[in-house]
Amino acid sequence: MPLLANRVLELTMRLGVVRFGLLIAAFEILFSMLVTVVLRGIVVGELHWVDYLRPVLFGLIIAPWLALFFTYLIKQLGESRDKLAQAHSKQQALNAELKRKVSELNREIDERHNAEAQKQQAIRYLQREVAERRDTQNKLRDQAVQLRSLIDSSPDLIFYRNKDGVFSGCNLAYEQLVNLSEADLIGKTPEDVYEDQIAAQVRVTDYKVLNDLESLTYEQWMTYPDGRKAMFEFRKVPFNDARGNLQGLFGFGRDITERKQAANALEQAARDKTTFISTISHELRTPLNGIVGLSRIMRDSELNDEQHDFINTIYLSAVTLGNIFNDIIDLDKLEREQLEVAPMPLHITELIADVRAVAALMCRDKKLYFDYQQRGDLPAVVEVDGTRLRQVLWNLLGNAVKFTQQGQVGLSLDISPAKNGKISIEFRVSDTGVGIPKAELDKIFAMYYQVSGQGKTKAVGTGIGLSVSQRLSQAMGGSINVTSEEGKGSCFTVSLTLPVLSEDQLPDATDIELPALHVLLVEDIELNVVVARSVLENLGCTVDVAMNGTDALRMAQEDDYDVFFLDIQLPDMTGFDIAESLMNDPNQRLRETPRIALTANVIRDKQEYLNKGMQDAVSKPIDVGLLTMALARAFGCVDEPVLSAPAPLLDAPSGQEESVLDTNFVGQMHETLGSELFAKSIDMFEQLMPDYVETIHNQLLSGDDKAVAEIAHKVKGAAGSVGLQRVQKLASQAQDLDHPAWEQNIQEWAEGIAKYYPLDVETLRQQLVTLDS
Numbered sequence: 001m002p003l004l005a006n007r008v009l010e011l012t013m014r015l016g017v018v019r020f021g022l023l024i025a026a027f028e029i030l031f032s033m034l035v036t037v038v039l040r041g042i043v044v045g046e047l048h049w050v051d052y053l054r055p056v057l058f059g060l061i062i063a064p065w066l067a068l069f070f071t072y073l074i075k076q077l078g079e080s081r082d083k084l085a086q087a088h089s090k091q092q093a094l095n096a097e098l099k100r101k102v103s104e105l106n107r108e109i110d111e112r113h114n115a116e117a118q119k120q121q122a123i124r125y126l127q128r129e130v131a132e133r134r135d136t137q138n139k140l141r142d143q144a145v146q147l148r149s150l151i152d153s154s155p156d157l158i159f160y161r162n163k164d165g166v167f168s169g170c171n172l173a174y175e176q177l178v179n180l181s182e183a184d185l186i187g188k189t190p191e192d193v194y195e196d197q198i199a200a201q202v203r204v205t206d207y208k209v210l211n212d213l214e215s216l217t218y219e220q221w222m223t224y225p226d227g228r229k230a231m232f233e234f235r236k237v238p239f240n241d242a243r244g245n246l247q248g249l250f251g252f253g254r255d256i257t258e259r260k261q262a263a264n265a266l267e268q269a270a271r272d273k274t275t276f277i278s279t280i281s282h283e284l285r286t287p288l289n290g291i292v293g294l295s296r297i298m299r300d301s302e303l304n305d306e307q308h309d310f311i312n313t314i315y316l317s318a319v320t321l322g323n324i325f326n327d328i329i330d331l332d333k334l335e336r337e338q339l340e341v342a343p344m345p346l347h348i349t350e351l352i353a354d355v356r357a358v359a360a361l362m363c364r365d366k367k368l369y370f371d372y373q374q375r376g377d378l379p380a381v382v383e384v385d386g387t388r389l390r391q392v393l394w395n396l397l398g399n400a401v402k403f404t405q406q407g408q409v410g411l412s413l414d415i416s417p418a419k420n421g422k423i424s425i426e427f428r429v430s431d432t433g434v435g436i437p438k439a440e441l442d443k444i445f446a447m448y449y450q451v452s453g454q455g456k457t458k459a460v461g462t463g464i465g466l467s468v469s470q471r472l473s474q475a476m477g478g479s480i481n482v483t484s485e486e487g488k489g490s491c492f493t494v495s496l497t498l499p500v501l502s503e504d505q506l507p508d509a510t511d512i513e514l515p516a517l518h519v520l521l522v523e524d525i526e527l528n529v530v531v532a533r534s535v536l537e538n539l540g541c542t543v544d545v546a547m548n549g550t551d552a553l554r555m556a557q558e559d560d561y562d563v564f565f566l567d568i569q570l571p572d573m574t575g576f577d578i579a580e581s582l583m584n585d586p587n588q589r590l591r592e593t594p595r596i597a598l599t600a601n602v603i604r605d606k607q608e609y610l611n612k613g614m615q616d617a618v619s620k621p622i623d624v625g626l627l628t629m630a631l632a633r634a635f636g637c638v639d640e641p642v643l644s645a646p647a648p649l650l651d652a653p654s655g656q657e658e659s660v661l662d663t664n665f666v667g668q669m670h671e672t673l674g675s676e677l678f679a680k681s682i683d684m685f686e687q688l689m690p691d692y693v694e695t696i697h698n699q700l701l702s703g704d705d706k707a708v709a710e711i712a713h714k715v716k717g718a719a720g721s722v723g724l725q726r727v728q729k730l731a732s733q734a735q736d737l738d739h740p741a742w743e744q745n746i747q748e749w750a751e752g753i754a755k756y757y758p759l760d761v762e763t764l765r766q767q768l769v770t771l772d773s
């Protein structure tokens, strides 16, 4: 709207319509008057009052209309202006809205741009990811193929089972063992794949692995489809998923048949070695025993001093030689960890006198001075294994002499006063010989160790003596130590604490009064016969000699003997065979005549002899005292209990079935079941046994003692159920892992079971026939 109009409108609004109308009228009157006056003045040149009145009248008449017209106009104008203003503000609002929308739109567009950019980025990322994944998958596939070929190329068995014991996979080696492809194997259980016994073991070991969540190793014989048997070492390991949940187990099996065979061959070689050593030492001992025995007999006969000395030297040399054999046997025992000591009451002063005599002789030969010192008093009797103590001291003195070229060898005893019934003695063997370098002092007790650079002396020994001496000292509860200075000499100290006994605790053979006995001496070696015969005759016995088993058994029937002395190794049979025959003889007198073994072996465990039908055993070379004691025990001349005879392996032939069979039980079973059913039970037992025997054998090879005991338990039950007493007894021992000598005997028991069950089944069948008739 033009500015003027606006002003007019504002003025109208301010003055109101009436006042504005009057203003307009006044203005119009004035304007008309002005115009009239000007026009009349110019045109007419004169003015009349009418000229003034007319414009006023006109003005008055026209003014209201004019005012009305203007008012209306102005009002219209005002409304128009308001509308305009309204329209304007609407327009503005619309504009603002529009602006907002536009900016919103812009933002949205921006966002969309961003989103698009992000989308593009995400797509790129995804593409990269997809590529990477494809890569990874390819790598994984490659790795899986590699892993598979690795697993398949393994000569070891690999298999996995889930926790329900169902196969989930295996490698090629396993496929070949079970003769099933992996696809066929998956979903199968051990029972579907293995024979019952193996499946049972698999189940047991699986259970252990999954239950204890620990790996487990065991050995098991397996059979290939072509019938080839192989010993496997199985290792089972539990496995979890990524979240640590147990999934099942991995199994690995390694064919250790060759290793086992090698180990068995080694064991066999060790056994052969032991047999060889004992055979050789037996062969050597036999003539040596003759020398020891005869030289001792000669020494006690009428001789001049020189002869006595010579014979004594022969005697002591032979005894030393015997000790070397003992060393060799000890070495073998050391290797088998069977070195033992047997403490017995002993006159220690006599032992020391013996040792001094030997040492003095050895020194005299080498022109060395032998010195003996003793601090403190020796008790009369102590408890010690005299043979072993003598062996240790002789070995130390022997070394001292060997490694000393001049000067002296000393033996000194430091005896501390007895305390709590025990005495401590330090036996010190010193020399002025080559000595031992400091660096070697620790090593000389090792097996076969010899100090180098000790001149000629080193070739003489074996390097065994000190090692054996140390073990023996330790076995006697003591110790052995050495101090030495190179070039000056050495000093070995054996410290022992020994129980002190009273004199009367020492069985004194010389006081024993033996009856005049009629003796059958069974011995095949002339020299030994001479020695034994003279010893026995000195004891007042009359002696008949049989040089072989057949003669012995014949002579036993022909004459009344009070006692049999039985050598073990005879040309036609063993002393144990003779003992068994005598034990089973129908003649009660023969069965009851004492049987004493004469053995060239060291008696490790007398029970072994008792188990094989002897009442006692005396080792060669014969010790008069020990032989006297054995006879005294057999004839009740001493309080010492007579060693009880073992239960015979077999009874007299008439009652043979009794120890093999539980005859009472067999009789009852026969009565209850009847012959046919009982025979069926025996058949079943016979069918079961080969498996049991093989499993025991395999488990023994694998060293699984528990499994051996378990099978032995089954054998015990099975044998018991048909009355096979002997097999039952053997199995009962084999099942008892707590048996103190299980380890040492299990092989024998297992062999006994295998050997006796077919024989005993035969006896049982015969018994059934007898019962039937």
Ligand code: ADP
Binding pocket: 395, 399, 400, 403, 431, 433, 434, 435, 436, 444, 449, 450, 451, 452, 454, 458, 460, 461, 462, 463, 464, 465, 466, 467, 490
């Ligand atoms: P051997 O005497 O048969 O060689 P030992 O086991 O008795 O075997 O001794 C082992 C080694 O210890 C000897 O070879 C020797 O080197 C050393 N030895 C032992 N006693 C003495 C000693 N009295 N003086 C010097 N060296 C010794």
